[in-house]
Amino acid sequence: MKSAHIKHLYNRIGFGITPKEVKRLSKKSKKKVINELFSSSNTTTNLSVDISFLEGINYKDYKKRRRELQKISRNKVKEFSFAWFERLNNPTEILREKMTLFWANHFVCESKNILFVDSYNNLLRKNALGNFRDFTKKISKEAAMLGYLNNKQNKKKSPNENFSRELMELFTLGQDQYTEKDIKEAARAFTGYNHKFRGEFSFREKHHDKNEKTFFGKTGNFNGDDIIDLILEKKQCARFISEKIYTYFVNENINKKHIDEMVTVFYKDYDIEKLMHYVLSSKWFYADENIGTKIKSPIEFLVGINTIVPYTFKKEKQLFWVQKMLGQVLLSPPNVAGWKTGRNWIDSNTIVSRLRLPSVLLNNAEIAYSEKGNEETIITNLKKRKLTKKAYIKIKANWNLFEENYKNISNKELIHQVITSEINKGTAEMLDKNKTLSKHDFVVQLMSLPEYQLC
16 A cells, blocks of 8 residues: 555544554555554443542432532543543554544533543444444433433423434534424424433433324334434435545545445445445545645644654643643533534634644743633743743653654655645745754654644
8 A cells, every 4th residue: 555545544544653654554455454444443442530439429429429529520521531632642443533533523512420421432432433323322312412412301391402403403414404393303202311320321201202293204102212213214314424524534625426425335224334444445535635635633733743752741731721722622522513623723823832832742842821721821921931830831752762663764754754735835945954953853843834734
């Protein structure tokens, strides 16, 4: 398989790849490289943090110690978020982890309860390459989602339409594919959904509307799973998901012919793995117009730097300020629609942060941060020099591993290893002048270029 295509593949289904790995994979055919990729993601390794503080706690205990336990739980959610970031930095099931990140911005949800967060995040991970039908049904029963979209409050005497609306608009069909009556009837079908203290799904039959509902022109005594089945009968669902996967993994500019191909594959049985295998095996996935054209999300940017030069935050809290500064904090979406991607990742503040960050992380530079994560505040404060040591982000970089992975790679070769997008003439001339820099300084310079924002 061509080296350029291997780099492109791993930029999209992961966060980059080392020259050492490129060399190993380039001896294999495309089919074997892709099969190895899927094979390595066959298993699911759950992510977890210590939640022993809840051992032996029942609902009565929780009510008595609510404030104390809620505070611990919120801190544990942050710990889980940090653990997720570390997992992304060191994935063994690379495709599964990238798909988990994708689904987290599709089935958007947020909770401050560590039990619910743990269950929800690992549900995404376990079903990331599974069957979309089963996946959606499980999502509808998760405690985190039941709370986030108010379906716990959805009862036959007072239906709550929030979940049924977002189920169709954001999770399965897209806008303008249903009527207000469809929303109301679907909400009735989902009445009675609830969960137990520790998050296990509980169906409260006395709160369920057992009367007939008419949904998408069909009438019956439907429950929530029935509604999801009826939604998936529509080819529009297969198209909606195919388009989201295409814009995330291939190109934000939709190619209708490619989408039609994907829909044909996906609509048969809603098998996510089959769909992804088709996309990654297609010729058009590796077309020039799809290489180096995607703007990295903040998480892709941060983890991508780590792929080249591994680093660790000495203080977990500082990782969150960096994520906030860049505009994407894991487990903390802006709203139910999730993060707007593409050009929305870049504005006058975040581009300055991105261009400066590699130097901060890898050259032992210091950058001040504010709780607001505002770059303008950062620059102003740096000029005033009125900050305590606690205000500086401290990183430990593993340059030894960088040297091992990039051994015998010249600075000229390093350019094409790190940058996959087209380099403009001015940048190319500047890099040519600086090609005598040490490999350490040169790679930091490469990751500080606007071109590095693309993959």
